[in-house]
Amino acid sequence: MTNEPAPVAVQFRLFEAQVVRSLRLGPTMRRITFGGEQLKDLASGGRDQSFSLFLPRPGQSAPVVPAEFGERWYADWRAIDPAERAVMRSYTIRAHRPELAEVDVDFALHGSGEADAGAVGGPASGWAARAVPGDRVCLLGPAVADNRSVGFRPPPGTDWVLLAADETALPAVGAILDWLPAGTRARVWIEVPHPQDVQDLPSAGEVEITWLIRDGRQPLPAAIRAAELPEGSPYAWIAGESGLVKAVRRYLVGELGIDRRLVNFSGYWRRGASEEDLRAEAQS
Incomplete structure (x- = not known):
């Protein structure tokens, strides 16, 4: 077996x-x-x-x-x-x-x-x-x-969860927060184009959400850098535009020293590239 x-x-x-x-x-x-x-x-x-x-x-x-x-x-x-x-x-x-x-x-x-x-x-x-x-x-x-198409899988022993996303990954963040068990600590950063894009995202977890308005820039990586993160063993999930994802992952793994196996990341899109372009690159 x-x-x-x-x-x-x-x-x-x-x-x-x-x-x-x-x-x-x-x-x-x-x-x-x-x-x-x-x-x-x-x-x-x-x-x-x-x-x-x-x-x-x-x-x-x-x-x-x-x-x-x-x-x-x-x-x-x-x-x-x-x-x-x-x-x-x-x-x-x-x-x-x-x-x-x-x-x-x-x-x-x-x-x-x-x-x-x-x-x-x-x-x-x-x-x-x-x-x-x-x-x-x-x-x-x-x-x-x-x-295998479920990527968010915090391992046993996780003390808190970090979520970082732009608007393309906002639906996934909402569904993850719906799923979080009661009492799970989560720090969440979501970057959106407009103030009217902010949504109510209920959760049974102990969740702190920081909404960031893009306004012609990409404020999410800097916001995470400036944040005081909780103590304990984290599990990070990052998704959205590939440049944003790389910047946040580089900080968490390269500078904070978080085990790369505890950082789930996905570039949902990339400026100037279609999904066909990204799939073709992955196949080459």
Whole structure:
């Protein structure tokens, strides 16, 4: 008997869904609620649970995806004509209501005319800004709750949690705070483009949140440097624009001496690069 993880095709599957409703959260964020009978079988692990969202191209009524999902799903998707294959983007499940077969996903509206003018826009931002009930999508999401697309995993012995994020990782921060066990200490820094992007993020943990307004600069790394951090063994989770993530990680690991194994980091995006660019770099 081994402890090897289940194959990707066992951990994940395709779910057909459609837009049920949308809600404007602020100048930068729009929440899209997806529904569909298949979503009753989605098995989100909570926290920063990520998934792949497939969107139709302009003029299509539904996204074009591989006929079957298996271990070679990415190659099969790439083999479809680029002009026809679905737009694929990575997102976090903000909330999951299996009893209602609903999933909330928060979109940062980069480049849609409604968000930070300095950020890179793309087809997903534009789609979210225009989405209406009935629009069809596909989710490549978890079929088992304990899956490899959950990154936030504080080890035993963690005394406190550090979260650092920009608006693209704000949905993951909200879901992590929803999940935190009662009494867990957490220090949180969130950088957003506008004061109206500040959200109420409830938690059972003992949470201190510092909101930072970008205003043409990137204040988050400096704010963490200036902070007096708690004593004890931390677990850090950093996500957002890759330059921000690198700066914070470099400080925590290189200057504070935090064990790199206790710093989970993810560059959700990079200025001047699309997700296709980043995926191509990762494959090279």
